[in-house]
Amino acid sequence: xxxxxxxxxxxxxPLRRDAAENRERLLRAAFDLFAEQGPEVGVNxxxxxxxxxxxxxxRRFPTKEALIDAxxxxxxxxxxxxxxxxxxxEEPGEALELCLRRxxxxxxxxxGCLARLWTAARPDGAGDRAPExxxxxxxxxxxxxxxxxxxxxxxxxxxxxxxxxxxxxxxETVADSPDLWRRHLDLLLAGLRPAAVTQAVG
Amino acid sequence: xxxxxxxxxxxxxPLRRDAAENRERLLRAAFDLFAEQGPEVGVNxxxxxxxxxxxxxxRRFPTKEALIDAxxxxxxxxxxxxxxxxxxxEEPGEALELCLRRxxxxxxxxxGCLARLWTAARPDGAGDRAPExxxxxxxxxxxxxxxxxxxxxxxxxxxxxxxxxxxxxxxETVADSPDLWRRHLDLLLAGLRPAAVTQAVG
Amino acid sequence: xxxxxxxxxxxxxPLRRDAAENRERLLRAAFDLFAEQGPEVGVNxxxxxxxxxxxxxxRRFPTKEALIDAxxxxxxxxxxxxxxxxxxxEEPGEALELCLRRxxxxxxxxxGCLARLWTAARPDGAGDRAPExxxxxxxxxxxxxxxxxxxxxxxxxxxxxxxxxxxxxxxETVADSPDLWRRHLDLLLAGLRPAAVTQAVG
Amino acid sequence: xxxxxxxxxxxxxPLRRDAAENRERLLRAAFDLFAEQGPEVGVNxxxxxxxxxxxxxxRRFPTKEALIDAxxxxxxxxxxxxxxxxxxxEEPGEALELCLRRxxxxxxxxxGCLARLWTAARPDGAGDRAPExxxxxxxxxxxxxxxxxxxxxxxxxxxxxxxxxxxxxxxETVADSPDLWRRHLDLLLAGLRPAAVTQAVG
DNA sequence: GATGAATGAGAGTTCATTCAT
DNA sequence: TATGAATGAACTCTCATTCAT
Numbered sequence: 034x035x036x037x038x039x040x041x042x043x044x045x046x047p048l049r050r051d052a053a054e055n056r057e058r059l060l061r062a063a064f065d066l067f068a069e070q071g072p073e074v075g076v077n078x079x080x081x082x083x084x085x086x087x088x089x090x091x092r093r094f095p096t097k098e099a100l101i102d103a104x105x106x107x108x109x110x111x112x113x114x115x116x117x118x119x120x121x122x123e124e125p126g127e128a129l130e131l132c133l134r135r136x137x138x139x140x141x142x143x144x145g146c147l148a149r150l151w152t153a154a155r156p157d158g159a160g161d162r163a164p165e166x167x168x169x170x171x172x173x174x175x176x177x178x179x180x181x182x183x184x185x186x187x188x189x190x191x192x193x194x195x196x197x198x199x200x201x202x203x204x205e206t207v208a209d210s211p212d213l214w215r216r217h218l219d220l221l222l223a224g225l226r227p228a229a230v231t232q233a234v235g
Numbered sequence: 236x237x238x239x240x241x242x243x244x245x246x247x248x249p250l251r252r253d254a255a256e257n258r259e260r261l262l263r264a265a266f267d268l269f270a271e272q273g274p275e276v277g278v279n280x281x282x283x284x285x286x287x288x289x290x291x292x293x294r295r296f297p298t299k300e301a302l303i304d305a306x307x308x309x310x311x312x313x314x315x316x317x318x319x320x321x322x323x324x325e326e327p328g329e330a331l332e333l334c335l336r337r338x339x340x341x342x343x344x345x346x347g348c349l350a351r352l353w354t355a356a357r358p359d360g361a362g363d364r365a366p367e368x369x370x371x372x373x374x375x376x377x378x379x380x381x382x383x384x385x386x387x388x389x390x391x392x393x394x395x396x397x398x399x400x401x402x403x404x405x406x407e408t409v410a411d412s413p414d415l416w417r418r419h420l421d422l423l424l425a426g427l428r429p430a431a432v433t434q435a436v437g
Numbered sequence: 438x439x440x441x442x443x444x445x446x447x448x449x450x451p452l453r454r455d456a457a458e459n460r461e462r463l464l465r466a467a468f469d470l471f472a473e474q475g476p477e478v479g480v481n482x483x484x485x486x487x488x489x490x491x492x493x494x495x496r497r498f499p500t501k502e503a504l505i506d507a508x509x510x511x512x513x514x515x516x517x518x519x520x521x522x523x524x525x526x527e528e529p530g531e532a533l534e535l536c537l538r539r540x541x542x543x544x545x546x547x548x549g550c551l552a553r554l555w556t557a558a559r560p561d562g563a564g565d566r567a568p569e570x571x572x573x574x575x576x577x578x579x580x581x582x583x584x585x586x587x588x589x590x591x592x593x594x595x596x597x598x599x600x601x602x603x604x605x606x607x608x609e610t611v612a613d614s615p616d617l618w619r620r621h622l623d624l625l626l627a628g629l630r631p632a633a634v635t636q637a638v639g
Numbered sequence: 640x641x642x643x644x645x646x647x648x649x650x651x652x653p654l655r656r657d658a659a660e661n662r663e664r665l666l667r668a669a670f671d672l673f674a675e676q677g678p679e680v681g682v683n684x685x686x687x688x689x690x691x692x693x694x695x696x697x698r699r700f701p702t703k704e705a706l707i708d709a710x711x712x713x714x715x716x717x718x719x720x721x722x723x724x725x726x727x728x729e730e731p732g733e734a735l736e737l738c739l740r741r742x743x744x745x746x747x748x749x750x751g752c753l754a755r756l757w758t759a760a761r762p763d764g765a766g767d768r769a770p771e772x773x774x775x776x777x778x779x780x781x782x783x784x785x786x787x788x789x790x791x792x793x794x795x796x797x798x799x800x801x802x803x804x805x806x807x808x809x810x811e812t813v814a815d816s817p818d819l820w821r822r823h824l825d826l827l828l829a830g831l832r833p834a835a836v837t838q839a840v841g
Numbered sequence: 842g843a844t845g846a847a848t849g850a851g852a853g854t855t856c857a858t859t860c861a862t
Numbered sequence: 863t864a865t866g867a868a869t870g871a872a873c874t875c876t877c878a879t880t881c882a883t
């Protein structure tokens with residue numbers, strides 16, 4: 034939630050700071066309450082938790098939906114940054130795996146707010162960076178396949194399904210079994226790898 | 236609110252039949268509407284679709300929550316039946332895989348109603364057969380491992396995670412990509428298998 | 438507000454009666470409160486005055502606007518009935534005058550709810566009987582002119598303006614000077630008549 | 640809230656000029672927006688249109704009501720000036736008629752802001768010049784009657800009703816039929832004149 | 842003095858649930 | 863018993879007004 038908005042350009046007016054603080058508080062409160070109580074939390078509750086009036090919330094976010102979108106964008110941006118880092122810095126074969134693991138970590142740190150993230154409805158939502166994600170994942174998958182680390186028949190859709198899967202496991206199990214999602218991701222990663230002589234064993 | 240329903244006392248009065256029919260209609264309407272419009276559907280809409288008044292709905296189900304629970308139980312029962320069949324009739328090694336596939340099919344035929352199924356909140360829900368499921372899956376996993384079809388480090392928790400995963404993929408993708416969940420399940424199954432010399436390939 | 442809706446067809450179900458009563462109460466409460474406090478009254482106030490919950494109001498009228506429309510329609514229907522009566526039964530020359538006077542009386546009995554009646558926005562509102570009004574007034578004006586009771590240069594638009602005028606005077610003065618609108622209407626009617634040698638006098 | 644504005648104390652500081660300019664801008668913006676969007680416009684919209692913050696608006700006008708009152712006063716003052724001119728300069732018989740016509744023109748140039756002008760609520764509003772208006776109109780009516788241009792039974796209340804009528808027609812029709820209010824006023828004026836042998840014609 | 846962010850009571854509306862018929 | 867009208871707390875959102883900057 035740190036590097037999220039309004040890169041403080043040189044001359045920042047003092048008033049802006051309060052507003053930005055309130056925005057931060059609202060997002061934090063929303064994260065917390067969604068995690069605690071699910072997606073039905075009322076905007077007034079969020080405002081109260083943030084220590085502001087409902088009017089202030091609506092000054093920052095014209096709609097409850099807009100607030101939720103902002104939450105999504107924060108997580109999505111974090112993930113995209115991570116994906117780019119992985120693509121740039123890792124050796125080709127490892128990038129995909131690393132990127133899935135890191136995405137999982139990010140989701141685990143924002144549980145409760147991911148319900149509709151990467152949903153059928155979202156990827157082509159207006160103004161978001163979903164196309165970018167698809168493009169980068171495409172490259173990453175291609176490389177991993179070239180390096181022989183991932184089966185040739187795997188598509189980006191499958192990779193996306195893996196992420197949906199991880200998100201879902203995080204949401205539903207992280208509270209009780211904080212590590213289960215990691216085991217599950219290991220399983221998925223194992224499934225992605227070319228299984229040399231797997232059948233021979235059986 | 237005393238003797239609610241079901242227990243078919245010896246001489247079943249015709250009135251009882253109407254009641255049962257209403258119950259069926261309500262459940263069917265609920266299934267349809269949840270699948271069509273998601274989990275926000277109102278009880279009045281369900282009642283209207285079922286062709287009864289809201290009062291009748293509340294005579295059959297004391298709460299919206301109770302209606303949804305009944306939905307879950309139906310799906311859960313279907314799955315449990317399938318699990319039992321798989322355990323009884325298949326050769327030990329195949330049972331687990333088959334049972335996951337069949338569970339997937341059942342879920343795919345009831346999409347939109349599964350949101351909270353197998354959720355952290357559910358297993359200790361009142362009146363459900365979750366313990367039974369755990370027990371059977373335990374045996375099935377053990378056999379599959381004995382037969383060398385599943386890695387030794389896999390736990391029932393992991394199997395449950397696989398099912399959560401399948402449910403989630405079904406819910407979010409079946410409308411647009413009706414087969415994606417099957418590909419995903421293949422991936423999971425591949426991940427479950429002992430990957431003989433997988434690492435050697437990398 | 439008497440002959441307003443749901444002509445009680447032969448077999449009337451008993452439940453309907455309560456609903457109809459509530460509808461009546463709501464309309465009456467709305468009439469009263471609009472008259473007392475102007476068009477800003479809240480729907481909850483109206484519901485409270487009617488002795489019902491806000492939900493009941495919204496069962497009868499899907500929107501505040503719809504409630505207000507119903508109010509308008511009631512007055513409009515009363516007026517239209519009167520207009521038809523005047524057209525049918527009076528001698529041609531008198532009909533227009535009589536009809537304006539009666540319309541005035543009806544408005545005076547519903548002051549406070551007429552704000553937007555016959556407004557530029559209304560006459561072509563969906564589902565209302567405005568075209569009918571225009572047609573009848575057209576005939577009535579023509580007859581009055583044929584009978585030499587109204588100047589030849591008067592148009593239906595002018596007649597409509599007279600009614601707007603009466604409504605306005607009613608709304609703003611009937612509370613303090615209950616008869617002023619009648620004097621004003623007399624003045625308007627005098628202005629409508631062919632003023633034989635009026636100028637000669639001056 | 641002590642020395643609000645206006646009273647131009649001898650040495651007018653430059654700061655004062657800004658304030659006056661803001662006041663003007665706000666009034667102009669309010670006129671425009673009320674004309675464009677009706678009486679529901681919010682104060683923030685007015686401030687934005689005027690190019691100032693809402694705080695500034697509240698420095699000039701302690702209340703939305705006060706801003707609207709100021710609008711009324713402007714129109715009212717214009718009209719009063721016109722009335723005085725008519726009384727002073729015209730031949731006695733023509734003054735009343737001319738004054739009504741001019742008042743109509745002024746209203747037509749300020750449509751959308753007249754809703755409550757000359758309303759029952761207004762004449763005893765704080766700080767307005769209503770008594771003055773009554774006095775002048777009284778004299779003007781008396782003269783017109785003495786000159787035989789207006790019927791003897793007409794009262795100042797009737798004249799006021801004529802003005803309310805004109806205002807109302809202006810407000811509701813000037814956008815679509817810019818001349819209708821003039822025709823209506825002609826009708827009213829005809830009705831005010833002694834109708835010598837009118838009835839004989841019928 | 843001007844700004845515009847914050848306020849918060851209250852608006853219109855919904856919906857799970859109850860109850861008179 | 864089934865009905866559907868009634869309920870009313872709670873929801874999202876607005877806007878006249880205040881106040882820190």
